[in-house]
Amino acid sequence: MDGASVTRTEELEEVREMAVETDHLRALELERRVTTWIEDEARILDDAKFEEWELLWETDGEYWVPQDRAHDDPERHVSLIYDDRDAITRRVDRLSGRLAYALQPAAEVTRMVGNIRIVGFVDDLIAVESRFMLVMFRREHTNVLGGRMRHHLRERPDGYGMVLKRVDLVGAGATFENFTVLF
Amino acid sequence: MITDVETTQPEIPYAELVLPDRVNSRVYTDEAIFADELEKIWHKDWLYIGHESEVAKAGDYVARRMGRQPVVLARGVDNKVRVLMNRCPHRGNTVCLEDSGNVDHFRCAYHGWMFNTDGTPKGVPYSLGYGKDFEKNDFSMSVVPRMEIYRGFVFASLSPTGIDLKAKLGRTAAYLDRFCDTAPEGEIDLSAGALKTRVHGNWKMVYENICDGYHPPFLHRSVFAAASRDGLVIGDAYGDQSLIVTRDLDNGHMMLDFTETNRLTGGPVFDIGGVVPPEAVQAHRAAVKARMGEEEGERILNDGLSNVSICPNLGLLYQDVRVIEPVSANETIIYNFPALLKGAPREINRARLYQEVRAYGPAGSVGPDDHEIYERNQSGFGATLNNWVVLKRGLERQYRDEDGTLVGNASDEVTQRAFWRQYLSMMTTAD
Numbered sequence: 196m197d198g199a200s201v202t203r204t205e206e207l208e209e210v211r212e213m214a215v216e217t218d219h220l221r222a223l224e225l226e227r228r229v230t231t232w233i234e235d236e237a238r239i240l241d242d243a244k245f246e247e248w249e250l251l252w253e254t255d256g257e258y259w260v261p262q263d264r265a266h267d268d269p270e271r272h273v274s275l276i277y278d279d280r281d282a283i284t285r286r287v288d289r290l291s292g293r294l295a296y297a298l299q300p301a302a303e304v305t306r307m308v309g310n311i312r313i314v315g316f317v318d319d320l321i322a323v324e325s326r327f328m329l330v331m332f333r334r335e336h337t338n339v340l341g342g343r344m345r346h347h348l349r350e351r352p353d354g355y356g357m358v359l360k361r362v363d364l365v366g367a368g369a370t371f372e373n374f375t376v377l378f
Numbered sequence: 379m380i381t382d383v384e385t386t387q388p389e390i391p392y393a394e395l396v397l398p399d400r401v402n403s404r405v406y407t408d409e410a411i412f413a414d415e416l417e418k419i420w421h422k423d424w425l426y427i428g429h430e431s432e433v434a435k436a437g438d439y440v441a442r443r444m445g446r447q448p449v450v451l452a453r454g455v456d457n458k459v460r461v462l463m464n465r466c467p468h469r470g471n472t473v474c475l476e477d478s479g480n481v482d483h484f485r486c487a488y489h490g491w492m493f494n495t496d497g498t499p500k501g502v503p504y505s506l507g508y509g510k511d512f513e514k515n516d517f518s519m520s521v522v523p524r525m526e527i528y529r530g531f532v533f534a535s536l537s538p539t540g541i542d543l544k545a546k547l548g549r550t551a552a553y554l555d556r557f558c559d560t561a562p563e564g565e566i567d568l569s570a571g572a573l574k575t576r577v578h579g580n581w582k583m584v585y586e587n588i589c590d591g592y593h594p595p596f597l598h599r600s601v602f603a604a605a606s607r608d609g610l611v612i613g614d615a616y617g618d619q620s621l622i623v624t625r626d627l628d629n630g631h632m633m634l635d636f637t638e639t640n641r642l643t644g645g646p647v648f649d650i651g652g653v654v655p656p657e658a659v660q661a662h663r664a665a666v667k668a669r670m671g672e673e674e675g676e677r678i679l680n681d682g683l684s685n686v687s688i689c690p691n692l693g694l695l696y697q698d699v700r701v702i703e704p705v706s707a708n709e710t711i712i713y714n715f716p717a718l719l720k721g722a723p724r725e726i727n728r729a730r731l732y733q734e735v736r737a738y739g740p741a742g743s744v745g746p747d748d749h750e751i752y753e754r755n756q757s758g759f760g761a762t763l764n765n766w767v768v769l770k771r772g773l774e775r776q777y778r779d780e781d782g783t784l785v786g787n788a789s790d791e792v793t794q795r796a797f798w799r800q801y802l803s804m805m806t807t808a809d
Contacts, residue, residue, distance in 0.1 A: 260741070262571065270728050273571045273716060276741045277732065285604055285650065285736075289743050294600035297746035368477070370574040370711055371740040373749050 225321075230311045232355050233325055233346065237308045240377050243301060245290040248377075249283060253349055253356040256280045260362045260378060275367065275374070290377065302333035302375040308344075320347040320358055331376050341365050342378070390414060396802040398795065399770040403759045405801075406580040406767075412707040419690055419804050420445025422537045424546045426692040426701060427451050427461055429568040429715075430530040432478070437495050440478045443703055444536055449522065450474050450484075451532060454496035459527070461534040462497040463520040473519065484519070493519050529558045530565055531692075549627040549783065553686045557694055559678050562665035562721030568699060570731055572713040573739030579752025581690075581704040584712060586797060587748055588693035588700065589632035589685050591616050591624055592771065592789035597747050604743075615639070615788075622788035624772070625779070630689030630800025632793035633783075640682030650743065651733030658725035665721060687793075689800055697730040698738060708756050714738035714745065769794045 239248050252258075259269060260276035269277040278286055289295050306329035315322045328341035347359035362378040390411055395402040405411055425444050428451040432440050439452035441464060448464035450473070466473050466486040473484050473493065483500050484493040492500040497519035505512055524535040526543035528551060533543050544551065558566055577584065587593070594616050595602050616622060621638035667675030685695045693700035699715040716734035718727040738745040759765075772790025779785045786792035 262573075270724075270731060271570060273573050273714075273731065273739070274735055275573070275739060277735050279652065281652070282650065282732075282736055285743065288604060288607075289600050292600060292603070294603055295743075295747060296597065297750040370576045372576050372578075373746040374740040 226313060229313055229321060229323055229348065229355070232348070233311050233323060233344075234308055236357075237306050237327065241305050243290070245287045245377070249287040251355075251357050252280060252283055253358045254280055256283060256357050257359050258283055258286075258357075259360070260364065260367070262367050264363045264367065275364070275371075276362075276378075286377075297373050298375055300333065302331045304329055304331040304376045306330075317347055320349050321355070322347055327378075329376065329378075333375050340376075340378075342367070344378075390805075392802055392805045396798050396805075398799075399768070399773060401767045401769060401798055402765045403762075403767050404765060406582060406756065407707055407759050409707045412580075412704070414805065415704070416445045418807075420704060421447060422535065422540070423690060423804065424524075424526075424533045424535045424540075424543060425690070426688065427525075427532045427534050429566070429699075430459060430527065430532060431565065431567045431569050431720075433459055434569065435480060437480045437482060438478075439474060439481065439495065441474050441476065444522075444534065445704065447536065448472065449534070450519075452495045452497075454494065456496065458496070459525075459532060460496055461522040461525050461532065463522070465519065466491055467517040467519060491517070497521055529554050546629065547688065548629045548631065549781075550631045550686055550688050553633070553684070553694070556678055556681060557683065557686075557717070559670055560666065560683065561719035562662065562669060563719075564669060565720040566699075567718040567720050568715045570716055570718060572701070572715040573735070573742075573745075575712045575714075575738075575740050575745065575749055576705075577710050577712060577749045577752045578708055579710060579749075579756045580707055581702050581710040582797075582801070583752050583755060584702050584710050584748075585687060585690060585693075586794050587752075588687040588695060589624060589634040589793040591620075591622055591634050591787075591793075592791070593751075597751055598744055600747070601743055617789075618787065620788040624786045624788060624790050624792040626784040626792050626796035627686070628783070628796070630797050630804075632685075632687040632796050634685035634788070634793065635785075636684040637681045640684075641680050649729075649733070650736045651729035651731070654725050654729045658723040661723050662719075662726050687797075689797065697733055710752075712745070712749070769798065 236248070236251060258276060258278040259274060261274050262272060266272045266274070290298065293299070306327050308325055308327045310326040312324050313321060314324050323346045325344045326341070327344060328339065331338050331340070342362055342364040345359065345361040346357060348355040349358050364378070395405055421444065427442055427444070427449065428440050433451055433453040436453050436455050436457055439450050441448065441450050443449065450462045450464045451459060452462060453459045464472055464474050466488065468486065468489060468491050471486050471488045473486050481495065483495065490503045494500050499514045499517050502514045502517070505514060522534045522536060523538035526533055528543060528547060531554065547554070558564055621642070623635045625633035625635045627633050663679055666679055669675070670678060683696045685693065687693045691702045697717050699717050701713040701715070703711040703713070705711060714734060716731045718730055735742070737743055740746065769791045772786035772792055776784055776786040776790065776792050784792055784796070
C-alpha cells in the first residue's frame with residue numbers, strides 16, 4: 196500500500212491501538228509492582244523484620260484480623276487483632292523487644308503469597324486481594340495456617356503504604372493457641 | 379450426681395496433697411484427679427454459663443460446656459432463659475451445632491425431631507410408629523436441675539441439691555453489683571463475643587492467676603516497659619509499697635483489690651484501648667450518678683474496677699470477663715469477653731473493646747505471656763523429685779480486715795491459699 200494514501204481514519208485507528216496498548220502496559224506494570232510489593236511484605240514478615248514492616252504503614256493504617264469472615268465492624272465484635280496506627284507501633288515494640296515470653300523462642304516461619312489480584316480502587320487507594328499459606332515451627336510443633344488478605348495501598352514515591360491490611364484466616368473462629376507469628 | 383469414671387480406683391489422699399501452705403503438683407498433672415474434679419466440681423457445683431445479654435432476643439442461643447457436658451443457654455418465646463443439655467432425647471444426637479444463633483425452634487438433624495427453644499417437644503415425625511400411648515411431651519431436651527441469675531450472669535448446676543446461688547456467690551455479689559453499676563443502665567453487655575485460646579496447662583493454674591499480684595511486673599514486663607515509655611509509672615504498682623491488696627473472699631473466691639489505688643488514680647493500670655475524650659468520661663460519670671445518686675455514683679466510680687474470681691470458672695479482670703473450661707489435666711480453654719456498658723458513651727465502650735482485644739486472646743500483649751507460662755509450668759511439673767508448689771508468701775503478714783476478709787500484700791499468696799482451702803473442701807466433702 197502506498198504510505199501517502201493512509202487515511203485519517205487509519206491514523207486515528209493506529210493512535211487508538213497504541214493508546215490501548217499503553218493502557219495495557221500500564222496495567223501490567225501496576226500489577227507487577229503491586230504483586231512484588233505484596234511478596235516483599237511477606238518476606239519482611241518471614242524474616243521478622245518488624246521495624247521495617249512498621250515503616251510500610253500509613254498514619255491512618257488499620258491492621259485487622261477478624262474472628263469471622265462475615266464481621267464488618269471491629270467495634271461490634273471482638274477481633275483476633277484490631278490495631279490502629281498507635282497499636283501497630285506497640286505491637287512492633289513487643290515483637291522486636293525480646294521482653295515477651297510468648298515469643299521466646301521465636302517461631303520459624305515461611306509463607307507463600309499468591310493469587311494476588313488488584314480488585315479495584317477505593318478513593319486514591321489500590322485494593323488488592325491475595326491468598327497465603329504459612330508453615331511455622333516452634334518448640335517441637337509444626338503448624339500450618341493460611342487465609343485471604345485484603346490490602347488497601349496508597350502510592351508513595353518509593354512504592355506503597357498500607358492503609359488497611361485485613362487478614363481472614365482459615366478457621367478464624369477456632370480456639371487457637373498463642374499466635375507466635377504475624378500475618 | 380453425674381459420674382464419668384465408672385471404675386474403682388484407690389482413694390486420692392487430698393489431705394496429703396493440699397496443705398495450708400503448699401500443694402503437691404500431682405493435683406495439676408494426674409488425670410485420675412482431673413476425672414475426680416469433673417465429678418466433684420464441674421458436674422456438681424454452680425458454674426457460670428453465660429450472660430443474659432448474649433441471648434437478648436427470644437430464640438437466641440449460645441452453646442457452652444459444663445465440664446465435659448455440652449449445654450445450650452437459650453431464650454424461649456416466653457422470654458425466659460434456660461440451660462438445656464445439648465442432646466436429643468431420642469438417640470442422643472447433638473442438637474445445636476453452631477456456637478450461637480437465633481432459631482424459631484431446634485431441630486435434630488438425625489430423625490427430624492423438633493424442640494421449642496425452651497426444650498419442650500414441638501414435633502416428632504411419623505409419631506404413629508410409637509403406638510397410640512406415645513406421649514411426645516415425655517421427650518424434652520433435659521433442663522439442668524438448678525439455674526439462677528444474678529445481675530444477668532447465668533449460673534447453673536448439674537446437681538439438684540446444694541447451697542443456693544446467693545450463698546455460693548457470698549462476698550462476690552457486692553463486686554458483681556459494682557461491676558454492673560458502672561454501666562449507666564446498670565447492665566453489662568457481652569454481645570461482642572469472646573476471644574478463645576487453648577493453653578497447655580491445668581485449669582487450676584489459670585484460676586490461680588486471675589488474682590496473682592506477684593507476677594505482673596516480671597511476666598508482663600513487655601507491657602510495663604511500654605507503659606513506662608508512654609510516661610506511666612506502673613513499675614511499683616505491685617511492689618511492697620503497693621496499695622493493692624490480695625483478699626480472700628471465702629468459698630474459694632479471690633480478689634486483687636485495686637480500690638485504694640483507684641481512689642487515687644481513677645484509671646486502669648495500663649491503657650491500650652485508645653484515648654477516651656474527656657467529654658465522654660464526664661458524660662459517663664454523670665450518667666452513672668443520675669442512676670445511682672450523686673454520692674453512691676461517686677463512690678462506685680472512684681472505687682473502680684478490680685480483679686475478682688468466682689470459683690471455679692469465672693474471673694472479672696477490669697473489663698475482662700474470663701471463663702475457664704477444663705479439657706484435661708494439661709489442657710484448658712480460656713474465653714475472654716469484653717464487658718461493655720449499656721448506656722455508656724460509644725468512646726468508652728470502644729476503648730473497653732479494644733483494650734480487651736489488644737490485651738487478650740492469642741495475639742494480645744498480656745494474655746499470651748500467661749498462656750506461655752502455664753505451658754512452661756506444666757512442663758516443669760514433669761520433674762517430680764520435689765513435688766511441692768510453695769504458697770507461703772505473706773503468711774506472716776496477712777490480717778483480718780474490718781469486713782472479716784483475710785487480706786495480704788499485693789504480691790502475697792493469700793488468694794491462692796483461699797482457692798486451695800475451698801478445693802480441699804470440694805474434693806473431700808462426702809455428697
